[in-house]
Amino acid sequence: MGFFDKKSPEEPQDQQKKSGDSDLDLVTRPRRDCECYIAQGTTVEGKITGGVSVGIDGLVKGELNISSKVIVGESGEIKGNIKADDIIIAGKINGNIEARNLLEAQPTGQIFGDINAHRLMIADGVLFEGNITMKKEKHTKREKVGEPIIHEPEEPVTE
Numbered sequence: 001m002g003f004f005d006k007k008s009p010e011e012p013q014d015q016q017k018k019s020g021d022s023d024l025d026l027v028t029r030p031r032r033d034c035e036c037y038i039a040q041g042t043t044v045e046g047k048i049t050g051g052v053s054v055g056i057d058g059l060v061k062g063e064l065n066i067s068s069k070v071i072v073g074e075s076g077e078i079k080g081n082i083k084a085d086d087i088i089i090a091g092k093i094n095g096n097i098e099a100r101n102l103l104e105a106q107p108t109g110q111i112f113g114d115i116n117a118h119r120l121m122i123a124d125g126v127l128f129e130g131n132i133t134m135k136k137e138k139h140t141k142r143e144k145v146g147e148p149i150i151h152e153p154e155e156p157v158t159e
Contacts, residue, residue: 033071040075054084056091074108081113096130 034055038044042058053069056076064070066084076091083098090106097103099117107125114130122128 034069038076040073072109 033053035052036050037055038058038060040057043061044058045061047063047065048054048060049065051067053071054064054066055071055073056078057073058076060076060078060080062080064078064080064082064084066082068084069086069088070082070084071088072078072091072093074090077094078092079094081095081097082093083100085100086102086104087097087099088104088106089109089111091108092110092112094112096113097111097115097117099115099119101117102119102121103115103117104121105111105123105126105128107123109123110127112129114133115128116133116135118135120132120134
């Protein structure tokens with residue numbers, strides 16, 4: 001498999017998740033779930049952007065801005081900021097994180113930086129130094145047709 005190659009469609013069935021495999025096993029092996037994979041022993045420097053899922057078992061020195069999922073395996077390390085829809089961390093992050101949807105930190109995860117996430121799951125054992133900001137997505141409230149509008153009564157003016 002090449003550096004940025006997609007998984008081959010003829011991947012054997014035994015490479016698929018077996019019923020005995022744990023979810024953590026999949027997280028620590030991002031090669032299985034991601035369209036772009038950075039292998040252990042590989043270092044990438046610079047800005048990475050894209051719309052496909054990225055799995056990292058190597059070292060990334062730079063910014064990631066992904067409109068999909070980022071999985072950092074146990075041997076993976078990122079020295080820079082990350083922005084992605086979903087982020088799963090079992091490795092080490094030294095930078096700020098913005099998860100537009102879910103940030104999940106596995107027990108082997110190490111995070112040194114601020115987190116901004118819509119949803120957050122931090123497992124027991126995670127090493128974390130930073131601040132957390134959680135905001136709901138901004139939705140415009142729509143009133144249902146036929147629903148009464150209730151106004152608070154104004155206080156009488158007294159002179």
